[in-house]
Amino acid sequence: MSDIQMVDLKSQYLKIKNEIDNEVLQTIQSTKFINGPKVQEFQENLKNYMGCNHVIPCGNGTDALQIALMACELEPGDEVICPSFTYVATAEVIALLGLKPVMANVDYESFNIKAKHIEPLINSKTKAIVPVHLFGQSADMEEIITLAKKYNLFVIEDNAQAIGCNYKFSNGETKKTGTIGDIGTTSFFPSKNLGCYGDGGAIFTNNEELFLKMKMIANHGQNKKYYHKLTGCNSRLDSIQAAILNIKLKYLDQYNLNRLKMADIYDDSFKNINELVTPYRSSNSNHVFHQYTLKIEKKLRNSIIDYLSNNAIPAMIYYPVPLYKQEAFSNFVELNFEIDNIERLCNSVFSLPIHSEIENSSQTKIVEKVLTFFKNI
Ligand SMILES: *Cc1c(COP(=O)(O)O)cnc(C)c1O
Numbered sequence: 001m002s003d004i005q006m007v008d009l010k011s012q013y014l015k016i017k018n019e020i021d022n023e024v025l026q027t028i029q030s031t032k033f034i035n036g037p038k039v040q041e042f043q044e045n046l047k048n049y050m051g052c053n054h055v056i057p058c059g060n061g062t063d064a065l066q067i068a069l070m071a072c073e074l075e076p077g078d079e080v081i082c083p084s085f086t087y088v089a090t091a092e093v094i095a096l097l098g099l100k101p102v103m104a105n106v107d108y109e110s111f112n113i114k115a116k117h118i119e120p121l122i123n124s125k126t127k128a129i130v131p132v133h134l135f136g137q138s139a140d141m142e143e144i145i146t147l148a149k150k151y152n153l154f155v156i157e158d159n160a161q162a163i164g165c166n167y168k169f170s171n172g173e174t175k176k177t178g179t180i181g182d183i184g185t186t187s188f189f190p191s192k193n194l195g196c197y198g199d200g201g202a203i204f205t206n207n208e209e210l211f212l213k214m215k216m217i218a219n220h221g222q223n224k225k226y227y228h229k230l231t232g233c234n235s236r237l238d239s240i241q242a243a244i245l246n247i248k249l250k251y252l253d254q255y256n257l258n259r260l261k262m263a264d265i266y267d268d269s270f271k272n273i274n275e276l277v278t279p280y281r282s283s284n285s286n287h288v289f290h291q292y293t294l295k296i297e298k299k300l301r302n303s304i305i306d307y308l309s310n311n312a313i314p315a316m317i318y319y320p321v322p323l324y325k326q327e328a329f330s331n332f333v334e335l336n337f338e339i340d341n342i343e344r345l346c347n348s349v350f351s352l353p354i355h356s357e358i359e360n361s362s363q364t365k366i367v368e369k370v371l372t373f374f375k376n377i
Pocket residue numbers: 060061062063086087089090132158160161186187188189199200201
């Protein structure tokens with residue numbers, strides 16, 4: 001049995017080593033390092049996979065969010081609503097652009113923001129909502145889209161943790177998360193469900209006008225070389241990363257299924273432990289389990305993490321501190337909701353290893369150790 005890790009990139013690489021090594025070598029030999037044919041190919045493949053009209057590959061998931069917000073042409077001080085319980089990048093880009101991040105409460109069960117958390121925060125300065133599909137499960141997009149239409153707001157989906165997730169509308173229509181709002185963004189950071197071997201990201205939209213604008217923004221604001229129409233930035237997915245992603249995209253659904261299988265085993269193994277709350281499964285979205293996040297009372301959390309760690313099993317806390325408590329955002333914080341819920345979440349969540357390459361014996365060991373911990377308390 002190999003060492004248990006939160007995510008096992010080595011085993012995954014070894015299974016596709018020949019394909020990857022050939023493609024990387026070919027890309028190097030082509031010397032088309034930037035915007036080469038591999039990037040165009042990946043853009044096309046990803047567009048087909050997502051079922052959307054336009055894809056813009058870019059430098060990373062944070063850039064993707066920034067470019068998306070830049071395309072909305074907001075004014076300094078305009079407000080953008082995002083969850084309080086997420087990775088920092090979501091709120092960081094809002095602040096960086098001189099906009100005001102307005103941090104919302106989230107649902108205790110699903111970890112995601114809902115319309116009822118967003119609506120009370122909307123005022124005349126509110127211009128956009130950034131829902132995050134946290135840990136691999138879709139936020140309730142139907143009600144968020146309805147709300148956004150009512151108040152004429154942009155919706156930018158942060159899909160960095162949920163690529164491959166499908167959301168089902170009440171009329172039975174299904175769409176991939178990231179293609180439902182005006183714009184969707186994702187990250188190909190190595191540990192994400194679709195990860196490259198460095199940094200990478202992408203932007204999705206069905207809106208032609210936004211697509212053309214974002215394409216320009218990501219390329220120094222130009223659509224003709226040396227003629228700059230907008231103040232842009234420089235954000236590119238390089239050809240080597242695109243070549244790797246072309247291969248890994250073919251396996252994404254299988255990778256996500258492996259994660260789901262692992263989650264099902266965990267769920268089943270822990271169902272009789274009253275102290276543990278297993279992840280909520282939404283009825284209108286599948287779960288691609290970027291993280292397998294449980295809830296437990298705070299006083300037990302440290303002891304189980306220590307116990308697992310002493311048995312060479314890693315466990316992590318995503319996320320220990322809500323965004324409104326981060327020093328970086330202290331200027332913006334104006335809490336308009338009861339924070340008990342978020343505090344309770346940050347005090348109770350912990351995540352067990354989940355990835356596409358787990359060996360049965362490793363998962364059996366994790367499960368056994370968790371069960372032993374509860375037998376002994
Ligand atoms: C990883 C992540 C990002 C940022 O992606 P990078 O590629 O690291 O810039 C943004 N939002 C969420 C929710 C993420 O998990």
